[in-house]
Amino acid sequence: MSAHAKHRRPKTRRATRGAALATVGGAALALPLIGATGAQAADSGTTTYTVKSGDTLAKIAKSQNVDGGWQQLYKDNKSVIGGNASLITPGTKLTVGGASGTATATQASTASTGSGYVKPVDASIGTQYHSSGSMWSSGYHTGTDFVVSTGTPVKAVANGTVVSAGDGGAYGNQVVIKNADGYYAQYAHLSSLGVSAGQTVTADQQIGLSGSTGNVTGPHLHFEIRTTASYGSDVDPVAYLRSHGVTI
Numbered sequence: 001m002s003a004h005a006k007h008r009r010p011k012t013r014r015a016t017r018g019a020a021l022a023t024v025g026g027a028a029l030a031l032p033l034i035g036a037t038g039a040q041a042a043d044s045g046t047t048t049y050t051v052k053s054g055d056t057l058a059k060i061a062k063s064q065n066v067d068g069g070w071q072q073l074y075k076d077n078k079s080v081i082g083g084n085a086s087l088i089t090p091g092t093k094l095t096v097g098g099a100s101g102t103a104t105a106t107q108a109s110t111a112s113t114g115s116g117y118v119k120p121v122d123a124s125i126g127t128q129y130h131s132s133g134s135m136w137s138s139g140y141h142t143g144t145d146f147v148v149s150t151g152t153p154v155k156a157v158a159n160g161t162v163v164s165a166g167d168g169g170a171y172g173n174q175v176v177i178k179n180a181d182g183y184y185a186q187y188a189h190l191s192s193l194g195v196s197a198g199q200t201v202t203a204d205q206q207i208g209l210s211g212s213t214g215n216v217t218g219p220h221l222h223f224e225i226r227t228t229a230s231y232g233s234d235v236d237p238v239a240y241l242r243s244h245g246v247t248i
């Protein structure tokens with residue numbers, strides 16, 4: 001197995017398109033969005049919203065006052081959006097609303113997710129999944145890094161069984177858990193391990209403390225989701241958590 005390589009943060013490559021538009025004397029801002037928007041009322045109380053470039057489900061849910069927020073919007077439109085809530089394509093038509101006005105008080109607490117899944121740490125994201133760069137052996141970042149100082153409690157994101165807990169080479173001290181849904185979750189660069197192989201864990205259970213062991217330039221939690229136990233079968237961890245109802 002090849003080394004995971006360093007976790008230097010690659011330079012952010014922000015799209016400059018927005019800035020370029022704004023420099024055209026502001027005129028671009030006034031251009032009509034031909035066919036790009038539309039919330040046509042329908043008899044059923046639902047409306048159709050056409051996804052624009054730059055939209056996110058959260059943004060749409062807010063602008064369209066969707067009861068239940070983006071999670072509800074995603075639920076209602078999963079058949080057209082697909083398995084990844086963070087990937088919506090401009091031009092996609094979303095059904096908005098439905099039983100509006102009748103379900104305003106039914107939204108569950110946003111602090112907990114009904115699914116039982118949680119974030120591994122309550123922290124912001126540093127280096128994102130699939131950031132490209134030569135510092136990663138596969139050519140891209142196979143996990144998501146959370147910005148945490150050493151000693152931050154790290155939680156299991158789901159119910160599962162500990163596959164391994166120990167030295168992961170470039171990953172430092174790491175815990176790998178096979179989640180109840182069959183996916184593998186990896187928590188790397190830990191300063192201390194709180195579980196051992198074979199142990200059953202429940203979502204939100206502390207499994208160790210974050211740190212900077214292994215090949216890193218500073219403390220952070222490298223969190224990875226894989227479809228198998230093998231390196232290279234990674235999927236987008238944030239999309240994975242979102243698909244399980246975690247707000248992140």
Ligand SMILES: [Zn+2]
Nearest residue numbers: 143144145222
């Ligand atoms: Zn990482």
